[in-house]
Amino acid sequence: MKLKTFRAANMSEAMQIIKDEVGPDAVIMSSRQVRKKKGPLSLFSKKEYEVRVGFEEEEIPKRMQPEMVANSVPVRYPSRPAVPDHQETSSGNNEAVVRGMDEMKKMIEQLSEQVSRPEMAPQKRFPGKISALYQRMVKNGVEAGLANEICIETETIADSRNADPDEVIVNLLKDLLGNPHPIEPTKYRRxxxxxxxxxxxxxxxxxxxxxxxxxxxxxxxxxxxxxxxxxxxxxxxxxxxxxxxxxxxxxxxxxxxxxxxxxxxxxxxxxxxxxxxxxxxxxxxxxxxxxxxxxxxxxxxxxxxxxxxxxxxxxxxxxxxxxxxxxxxxxxxxxxxxxxxxxxxxxxxxxxxxxxxxxxxxxxxxxxxxxxxxxxxxxxxx
The missing domain is CATH 3.40.50.300 (P-loop containing nucleotide triphosphate hydrolases)
Known part of the structure; x- marks a missing residue:
């Protein structure tokens, strides 16, 4: 399994980038909030999400080739070291290939962190009304990934049942919050x-x-x-x-x-x-x-x-x-x-x-x- 780290402004954006660059079968190994490394000690930098994923892949997807990535830094893929013909053995070939692949993996991981990606607004993928609901939730403190999840479900239900998104999302939020469990006495028993x-x-x-x-x-x-x-x-x-x-x-x-x-x-x-x-x-x-x-x-x-x-x-x-x-x-x-x-x-x-x-x-x-x-x-x- 290969490992790769992505950074994005929020979890929804990170998930979209991972899906685009790695594919839908990637497995999230860890996620955390970090600060962008700008300025002394990064004290006043904005927070972003760092997500590390694992995936199985036979070859580097074409979309990850350097010429396909905007604003990327040039990548020099490691070449096999020159070895005199009389010293070259199958064992030496294998070791060189393994070293080359390890170096390639490290450089690709560094590239994924260095590339400056354009800001993405996950709410724009929704129709206007649901996009507005997404923005309200995030503004009122709902984590972006959770807000995105709720809006996806809202869109699905509203489309399939021809329902009002406002009514759908209110009911989804109420279902998630659950019914309160008040303290109630039990008759004839303490x-x-x-x-x-x-x-x-x-x-x-x-x-x-x-x-x-x-x-x-x-x-x-x-x-x-x-x-x-x-x-x-x-x-x-x-x-x-x-x-x-x-x-x-x-x-x-x-x-x-x-x-x-x-x-x-x-x-x-x-x-x-x-x-x-x-x-x-x-x-x-x-x-x-x-x-x-x-x-x-x-x-x-x-x-x-x-x-x-x-x-x-x-x-x-x-x-x-x-x-x-x-x-x-x-x-x-x-x-x-x-x-x-x-x-x-x-x-x-x-x-x-x-x-x-x-x-x-x-x-x-x-x-x-x-x-x-x-x-x-x-x-x-x-």
Whole structure:
């Protein structure tokens, strides 16, 4: 298999270039965002996508010949080294060919990075109306590759069913976001809810907002288990709000203590469990979560993730929590997020429903159930 690296302004453009130059059978080995190498240390250069692909090919496609590439640098293909006739052997021939092919591959890879390609606008491949929808999504923070994927599906459905692209795309966005999974009591049986999430995402504050909602709106008798024995003043933080709510709290210091805490809350309608906010790739932390879930026979799990976090960090967190077979997502700090595209990104990479959104620090007001129609409209607004 041969490897080759491409760079482009966005993933859609990169995919088109790869398809044109390598073919549809290329396999993406890796992709990342990098900065163009311009200026000292590239501090103020624009970002672009670097995609490395693998492919099987017998010969260099004609489209990659230097005379076919605009603005290319001349390529000198390595020639076989001159060897006196009496020293030339089949073994020597093979070695020379192998060296020549290796050098050729390196030069072609360098050429692909050096060639200055004209800017391509993926949205221009769509009809006018869908092109406008593409531009709105990208402007509102939807990753270009995902926006392109959604527009392709929109075009296909609109053409085959003679449907309005605006209506089609709204429904596609709503389907991707999923239906929220609200916290609901179970009649005649206590329900146990657990919140987990990386450090610094506002998990404990979110739990307190949910507790207010359950006590004052739903009129439920709730208990709170504090399993966060790592964070300084976590116990005092929750205890202060529990006094206002007139509800009980028990702090545990290891997962095995959860059983006794739940026995003490046998008369409650619902128990909320607050876990430690730690880095999501901490193996001991993940093992402790699994113990809490098993010991507490947890009914619903909510992972809290910040909308103001980078896509790379979000993807890592989702990967680390993948051992949980069934969970919903609470998106925190949405007031700090620069755009709405993060909601689609989270729904896409997790495959899990977005259930609640927190919109500020005010307790208990700044939390609401996710509205897929509202988010879809905000992503498509002009």
């Amino acid at each position: 329900k146990t809810i657990m919140l987990a999430g990386p450090t610094g995402v506002g998990k404990t504050t979110t739990l307190i907002k949910l507790a207010y909602m359950l006590v004052y709106r739903e009129k439920l008798n709730i208990g709170i288990v504090n399993a966060d024995s790592f964070r300084v003043a976590a116990k005092e933080h929750i205890k202060a709000y529990c006094e206002i709510l007139k509800t009980d709290m028990i702090t545990i210091y290891k997962p095995e203590e959860l059983k006794d805490a739940l026995d003490a809350f046998a008369d409650k309608d619902m128990v909320l469990i607050d876990t430690a906010g730690k880095v999501s790739d901490d193996k001991q932390y993940l093992m402790d979560l699994a113990k809490l879930i098993n010991i507490g026979k947890v009914d619903d799990i909510y992972i809290t993730l910040s909308a103001a976090t980078s896509e790379r960090v979000l993807r890592t967190a989702i990967k680390n929590y993948s051992f949980l077979k069934n969970y919903s997502i609470i998106v925190t700090k949405t007031d700090e997020a620069p755009d709405r595209g993060v909601f689609l990104y989270l729904a896409k990479i997790s495959g899990r429903p977005l259930s609640y959104l927190t919109t500020g620090q005010n307790v208990p007001d700044d939390i609401k159930l996710m509205d897929s129609s509202e988010i879809a409209e905000s992503i498509l607004e002009k």
